[in-house]
Amino acid sequence: DTEVTQTPKHLVMGMTNKKSLKCEQHMGHRAMYWYKQKAKKPPELMFVYSYEKLSINESVPSRFSPECPNSSLLNLHLHALQPEDSALYLCASSQEASRQGARGTEAFFGQGTRLTVV
Amino acid sequence: DAKTTQPTSMDCAEGRAANLPCNHSTISGNEYVYWYRQIHSQGPQYIIHGLKNNETNEMASLIITEDRKSSTLILPHATLRDTAVYYCIVFSGGGADGLTFGKGTHLIIQP
Numbered sequence: 001d002t003e004v005t006q007t008p009k010h011l012v013m014g015m016t017n018k019k020s021l022k023c024e025q026h027m028g029h030r031a032m033y034w035y036k037q038k039a040k041k042p043p044e045l046m047f048v049y050s051y052e053k054l055s056i057n058e059s060v061p062s063r064f065s066p067e068c069p070n071s072s073l074l075n076l077h078l079h080a081l082q083p084e085d086s087a088l089y090l091c092a093s094s095q096e097a098s099r100q101g102a103r104g105t106e107a108f109f110g111q112g113t114r115l116t117v118v
Numbered sequence: 119d120a121k122t123t124q125p126t127s128m129d130c131a132e133g134r135a136a137n138l139p140c141n142h143s144t145i146s147g148n149e150y151v152y153w154y155r156q157i158h159s160q161g162p163q164y165i166i167h168g169l170k171n172n173e174t175n176e177m178a179s180l181i182i183t184e185d186r187k188s189s190t191l192i193l194p195h196a197t198l199r200d201t202a203v204y205y206c207i208v209f210s211g212g213g214a215d216g217l218t219f220g221k222g223t224h225l226i227i228q229p
Binding site: 090 | 222
């Protein structure tokens, strides 16, 4: 199984709503990531979890709150979002490797959640 | 700062080899060259990576110049399904640092 599964595929939420995006992988990967992608732009890194601990937060506003309940799951909790937060949110995972660039260190991406904030 | 430079877009005829260049003149000795592609409305897909030797897999070949300042991704027999944005990324890999995507090359395969 080389899949990263993201749910839901589409989400429309109001600016006062609270919602969560979910990501799941069963490849035994110990690094998981959230990316944000605006239309016609490249993905931008938001958060990195390594061994279920937050290791990188790319200065993301606090209205985005990540959570890694176990090694297979990654959530992104959303609260009080703005219309400009509308984007494709991508989850990815990769294997931690002691040898840089070793085979198997590539990242696997989910198909994303397309979020629209109204 | 962008670590890689790629052409904004390229066309290639179906069945021909697609050669996608990438400049990475400031690459460090411990950084690998990774290639990913993103087909419209899908998540990015890993293609290949290498350090200094040329690499080949079932999807593509990667040619890295001897000075490592540039590389070329080769899709040997392009099909319409290869139409996508191709990202060249320099990355030390192995850990959990996350990928920094540049603007990539929009490759359009023409029938």
